[in-house]
Amino acid sequence: MNNASNQYKAERSPTHDLIGQRVVVVGGKTGIGLGVARAAQAAGATVAVASRRNLSAKERPDLASFEQVSLDLSDEASVRVAFDAIGSFDHLHVTAGGEAGSWGTFMDEDMRGVRNYMESKFLGSWACARHAAPHLAKDGTITFVTGGTAARAKLGLAAVTSVFSAVEALSRSLALELAPVRVNTIRPGFVETEWWNFLSEAQRDELRAKVRAKFPARHLGTPADVGHAALFLMTNPYITGTVLEVSGGELLVDWLF
Ligand SMILES: NC(=O)c1ccc[n+]([C@@H]2O[C@H](COP(=O)([O-])OP(=O)(O)OC[C@H]3O[C@@H](n4cnc5c(N)ncnc54)[C@H](OP(=O)(O)O)[C@@H]3O)[C@@H](O)[C@H]2O)c1
Structure with missing residues (x-):
């Protein structure tokens, strides 16, 4: 191998490890966020998981290896206090916000659904980035999480x-x-998590069957699938300002409503 290619390898080969790095996952105690927290920890990072509830080792032995932080996305002061207490870190991942089924409809009399959703998911994501930014490493990352409706509107989901x-x-x-600091978004498709618990078991089964039949990937998404993509965005040094779909091809087909 000549000098030029050795130099290229030394300068440009991104790694997939996070050894010695610190990751904060807001929404990391369940679902997609827990998938991200596990992927980051497996890559060598020290991981803090944040949400409203702190859970005891008895309730959730699987969280024992993570630092738990308490914050409420709808309460900016609690977000600021949490990030000031966390201190310096390398990567922020925000999955939380926008309680399932809480969004109301366009014609709601008092517009409470959209106000709550905006307050929690949008302003909550903003607040996390705003109060994390002073503590983030210069070569750190922020990753937000949205969903397929960002690209393809669905009736009733304004x-x-x-x-x-x-x-x-x-x-x-x-x-x-x-x-x-690099900032990106992951746009997942259907992922099997507690988020869908606002539907009955029969409705969830119906959705799962549609996903398996219609999504080009032909299987249900898992939190680990999103964790894998999140790790890629944390470690690839040249991706910023983009949306990465991890959706099994959801947007290529009609499936929901
Ligand atoms: N699952 C899917 O199929 C899917 C598909 C596309 C997009 N998404 C989006 O992905 C995100 C995460 O979904 P998920 O499936 O991982 O849901 P999940 O398993 O219900 O997890 C949501 C997490 O967010 C935390 N959280 C909720 N409200 C919060 C608040 N106000 N402040 C702080 N933490 C809060 C919850 O913990 P606490 O209750 O302890 O606060 C919980 O750990 C959501 O925005 C969802 O819309 C999900």
């Missing part, structure tokens, strides 16, 4: 569609605002 699109726009803006 609040979700609008808020997810706003989060993706925020992600692009922050890629400029916070550079060289």
